[in-house]
Amino acid sequence: MTSPRFDVKVIGVGGTGGALVPFLARFLDAHEPSARLTLIDGDEFEARNRERQAVPAYGNKATVVAAELARACDRLSVRAVPEYVGEGNVATLVEDGDYVLLAVDNHPTRRVVSDHCGRLRDVIVISGGNDLHDGNVQVFIRQGGEGRCAPLTRYHPEIARALGPLPGDDGCDVQAAASPQLLVTNLAVASAMLNAFYACLRGMLAYEEVYFDILAGRMNPVVRGGTRQWPRRE
Amino acid sequence: MATPGVMSMVAVVHGIHRLTLPLAGRAVGGVRHALAPVLNIGAEAMAVVNGIAVGEDYVLAPDDHLEFVRLAGEKGAIFAQDVGVCPSHPVEERIRTCAQVKPPHPLSTAAKVTRWRTILSR
Numbered sequence: 001m002t003s004p005r006f007d008v009k010v011i012g013v014g015g016t017g018g019a020l021v022p023f024l025a026r027f028l029d030a031h032e033p034s035a036r037l038t039l040i041d042g043d044e045f046e047a048r049n050r051e052r053q054a055v056p057a058y059g060n061k062a063t064v065v066a067a068e069l070a071r072a073c074d075r076l077s078v079r080a081v082p083e084y085v086g087e088g089n090v091a092t093l094v095e096d097g098d099y100v101l102l103a104v105d106n107h108p109t110r111r112v113v114s115d116h117c118g119r120l121r122d123v124i125v126i127s128g129g130n131d132l133h134d135g136n137v138q139v140f141i142r143q144g145g146e147g148r149c150a151p152l153t154r155y156h157p158e159i160a161r162a163l164g165p166l167p168g169d170d171g172c173d174v175q176a177a178a179s180p181q182l183l184v185t186n187l188a189v190a191s192a193m194l195n196a197f198y199a200c201l202r203g204m205l206a207y208e209e210v211y212f213d214i215l216a217g218r219m220n221p222v223v224r225g226g227t228r229q230w231p232r233r234e
Numbered sequence: 235m236a237t238p239g240v241m242s243m244v245a246v247v248h249g250i251h252r253l254t255l256p257l258a259g260r261a262v263g264g265v266r267h268a269l270a271p272v273l274n275i276g277a278e279a280m281a282v283v284n285g286i287a288v289g290e291d292y293v294l295a296p297d298d299h300l301e302f303v304r305l306a307g308e309k310g311a312i313f314a315q316d317v318g319v320c321p322s323h324p325v326e327e328r329i330r331t332c333a334q335v336k337p338p339h340p341l342s343t344a345a346k347v348t349r350w351r352t353i354l355s356r
Contacts, residue, residue: 211304
């Protein structure tokens with residue numbers, strides 16, 4: 001017997017999202033084939049992406065990667081939304097019942113998604129971010145209209161107050177070009193996001209945020225509101 | 235029966251760091267000041283006790299869980315934008331430059347900026 005159909009949405013198919021989705025798709029195809037995987041990103045592959053990402057072809061990242069995954073996964077439904085997430089479309093892209101893996105590289109998008117999900121009844125948001133050698137993964141859960149894990153903004157005023165331009169707005173390309181990142185750190189945050197996703201899916205999540213540092217070789221899970229494990233949604 | 239030493243313990247967390255120390259009875263501000271150089275706690279790190287944001291004058295109780303919330307990772311942008319690494323340089327050069335000035339311990343973002351600006355201004 002298979003689980004009920006549910007949607008897994010990956011927002012951002014760049015350094016972290018691009019590292020995450022092949023393994024996420026393989027896992028879903030094998031263990032949750034009734035799931036539907038949606039990749040959301042308005043960005044285009046460029047030559048400079050090759051240092052940290054597989055670039056199967058040039059074009060919209062979500063579209064290109066979704067096509068690759070669809071070929072590799074026999075049973076999983078994969079689709080692409082070639083758009084950046086913003087105030088104007090977040091309500092249509094993120095809906096009740098979704099698992100959202102937020103792999104973006106900017107706090108304004110995290111704020112928009114967190115604020116929107118705070119108004120939903122049932123949603124799980126797993127947000128990863130990194131600097132050069134360290135990073136964190138936050139888990140925001142609403143279940144039955146109640147917050148089970150805090151919104152991304154509650155303990156992070158730098159996200160709550162992130163009112164800068166969203167990707168696709170003027171100015172964001174300059175920021176992206178100026179930001180060095182490491183493939184190995186992207187892999188670390190992608191792996192930590194998948195850990196959290198698996199724990200949520202199996203009702204065994206025991207933390208709300210986890211920090212890591214690839215140079216120190218450490219991960220530290222943090223619980224702020226209690227130590228309950230979150231039940232799987234049926 | 236609990237021992238007096240155990241009764242006064244408080245868990246302190248900042249990013250990847252986690253310590254258990256006899257801090258009951260002390261104010262959060264004093265703990266921040268004392269541990270800032272050890273755990274690299276920045277002034278911008280929100281203090282949270284048992285899941286609730288508190289002020290610097292909050293007095294810790296036994297078994298409290300104090301976290302100085304480390305800023306969320308964004309994309310390494312702080313290295314390039316705030317210390318002035320030229321975005322037109324090849325990316326490997328930018329990464330190498332940032333790695334060379336990376337301090338041995340992970341710092342809060344504000345502390346990173348201050349430290350790196352100082353280093354790069356020499």
